[in-house]
Amino acid sequence: MIVDGLSAGSWLTDSILADVCGYLPDETILAASLSCRRLNAIAIRVYLARNDIPDPALKCEVYLEGPESSHALGLLHALNLAAMTFFRSTDSLSLIFLNADLSLEFRDLAGAARLVKRLTHLREVSLEFRGTICENGIVTDQIIRKQWDVRFTELWMAILRNRSVASLAIRTKREFYTGYTLYKPTRPETGPMRTHLQGTMRTLLGRLWGQIQLAQTQLTLGTSVRRTSFLLPPGRLSITTFDVESPLLFLPEFYYLTLLTLRRSQIASLRLNLNAMLPENTWSRIFQDIVGAVPDLARLTIVNPHMRPQNLCRLILKFRRLVYLAIDPRTEYSRFSPASLSEPLRLQNIPRFAHLTELSIGREYLALFLKCADFNKVERLDIALSMSDMMSPSLLNDLGPIRQFPHLHIYMKLYRFSLNDLEGCIDFALGMSVQWEDVFGRVQDLALVRPTSWYDGGAVPDDDPMQFSRWLAHFPALRRVTWDSSSSDEFPFVLARQALYQSRVAKESATNGLPLDKTRNGLLDFPDELLIAIFEWLSEELFDLGLVSRRLNFLALPLFLVKQRIWDLSTRRCTINLSSYLEARDPIAALTVTLSLPDVKEVRITTPELTYIYPLLNYLRRLIPIMQRMSVVESVSICFGVPRNRQPGEHHAFLQYRWCSLFAELLNVVVSKPCTRLIVRGSPYLFPEATVWNHRLEHSKRVVISPPQYTKIISFSFEPSSLLSPVFLPWTTAVLQNSQITTLCIYVTIRDYDFFQVLADTFPHLRCLEIRRLGTVSGPLAEDRIFSLLSRLSELETLCILAPVVKTVSLVPPSGSPAPRLLQLKSLSATIPIINSLLTPGPLRSLHKLEIVVPLTSPSIPSPEESIATLFEDLRRHGLAPAVTLALVLNSNLFWQGHAFDNMLGSDWAQWSPYVIGLHVTVMPPVLVRRDVDYLSNLGDRLDRFPGLKEVSFSDGIADRSEAEEAKVAARLLRAVGRVRLQIQTIRVNGKECKSS
16 A cells, blocks of 8 residues: 555655655565555665665676575665666676575575666776675585576676677686586596506606697687677677686686686786685686787786796796786785795896886886886886885895886885884884985875784874884885775874985985085074973973984983983983883883994893793894994893793794894894993793703704804803803804903803813913802712813812702712812802811811802701801911901792791801891892892891891892882891991992981
8 A cells, every 4th residue: 555655646846756755675676666656755765775776877886695585685686777767877796696595696696687787888897706605505406507507607698799899807706616616527436546557658648648638628619709799799899908817717617717807808908816725727727718819909907916927927028028027026925935036037038128118017027127127117116015025134135226227206015014013124124224224215195004814003103103204214105005994194293304315316315516405403592401491390291302303312312211211311221121011112222223322331221021032032133233343342232032932943044043133143243342341131932941942953053153252351251051052152252362351250051060170271360260050969970060061160269159049059069070179269258068178188278258148948957068157267277357248038928038048047046147148139039029028027136136237238130120219129138237237338238328317
């Protein structure tokens, strides 16, 4: 009744009828469209707008999901009804089929063919087949495939008969093509060959049969093209653009239609997707047929080229009249990597194009095309790169010849763009400024494509506009940049040029009388004193100000280094504390952009425990040029965090070799300076505990390290597990032999005792030796090595052997080992068993200072040989009266501290405690130091037992504690000292002296 009322209501306007139809369901709309001619147009328009086709005459994009039996009115049915009345033409018709089961597409293909026949004007046609999972089972009958082939052929022929079609695109997704091959009948497998002769004969017969089949296929193909050509209207077809992105069109069932379309049409632009579905030799035959069908092709686009670059260049050479050539980068996995470009390319395979004016290409092929003799005729160059390729020195070398073509208009698309790589890219551009400007100095348009699989942050200017602007400043000719859905038209400030990064081309134009920018910055008109006073109120903004001009760089960045605690004015120390994640304004970035580095005397470099090697490789690469700029450095400390529970097999060996090379390069830069003190801790990705990996000789052969000839090092501290491994052993030995080292500190484990023989042979000038972190178990071989080392160092004056938080090690000379006689020893720091072992061969006549290390890690009562009273008795017997300092090593267990301290004192503590003048407390728990534990709670009540105490110190090794936390720890120690009435002269917390009020 509703439909009858609408058809009878001729007095209603079209807008009212459209509003009423908007409330009707699809079944009623079908009845309304069939009731009269007026309602047909109105109801169908409403239905199409409901399915996202508001104006089919402009653009008609249809998604088809199989038979439409569940709906009384389907999209194709509605479009066919509309084609009888108002829908006569459209500029673009796009049909997307979303079925994996071919049996569900018969009606869709037939309806699409009828629609194409009814449209009188149709300019662009796009067919796309996507394989999706259907709820119904997939029927893989061969008859279904034949019926689908017939329907698809009818649709293709309908498009060719429509003389108004100018552009045709046929695409299939990988999933659809895989599902389509399920319908292909398979041959029954034959049994294995019984003899070798039978296998050889079968191979020869197979090759002969293949040649016969190829000739028969070509004959049949030509016959099919001629027969089908008679079914088309006479004359040339109107198709000028053909987009072939489907291996389906090159199967024997449809290949004749592909050649027919190429031969009968006026193809000027061709797009081919050379995916991996077809073998490479098949593409060679296809190119031969395409060249024969379209010899005067002007525009060629190749997508996803899955073949060797040399072979592809040889195929492209067949098109002699190309004006435009585009080779898009591969979007799928390919077995041909960019490394295959290093293969020698024959002269006849280098592309030559006499008419080529536009070239769109990626890194893989641009280096080859630059060798073309006619490349100077190219006017526009579109380059497609990834951000990782941009930071490759080999890329700059390959693309360096671009500077020979100053007339080029260069446009670039950057894939896999990431904000985290901006800082590294800026450093790379600054380090290779000349090569960078030769390649990217004339880029006028830049498009940034970020990965869709992960989120990298919001809009680029909103994240860090200054850093983004600094990066864009390295493209001096850039006029427009686009990213995501934004562009520099909306954010023009991102293209603001920085005077610090002024390009060589801009400088040359300025010298020729061409002003770059007539605007002036009012901030630069202020005097230096006023600017410095203003900068005192700023913090992180100083980094950005230092990039505006050279003058502000000299004023702002030194102040930024002081505020960020990178540079200490009083000690002339540079502290580089790097974090485990990338930062835009880390100390390396600040030192890199600082034009005038201060006269640094001491450098401390520290990194945390990193999980991956990639950030650490980046840190090393950026540290090397900074150390090269520090010309007067005298002390360098390099400490890299060692990851726990990591195995070398988790990282590729190439990364290990790269780490070793960069690490050695950094050390060579350090020792080439007037540096007298070097501390090396870590080298984590040599894995100090994993000596099985470190000590393989084949690893040392892969890394070439240049040993230094002469150094000024007199104090050296390192870990033998890294610097005495086979990779670094030649370098370390050269440093030990070519330097007059007087002070040595080594951090070793039980496996490193084998290196003591190497150390003993390289130290004629050694006066101070410190050995830390001994193993928990000592064997005869380890003791032999230690005594062998000490017996050769007869001139030793200072010795420190520490084994904190472990069971003490007693050094008893094994049979046949020489006993060390350290007659010149003046200072000794060790545990009680080690001190007793050194006193056994003879008295230490020159001993003036003695530090007794006592681990308070267990409440057990020490044996008489390990008691302090026994040690003082031995000192009296030898006639020694050194200044004694007591070093207490604690862990995080507060319950044990008081009992262990009392057991250490013993019952006769009053006999020896007056001789103790210093008390050092060190917290070294097995894993991490707890910040919330008051380690000094049990100390204050026992300080009064040392009446001669002059110095008290506390250290927990926490370097990243804030000033407020340091003040709290110092206050605890001052309160503990204040409880007793002693004249304590020096109080220190983590190496800093505290003054009591």
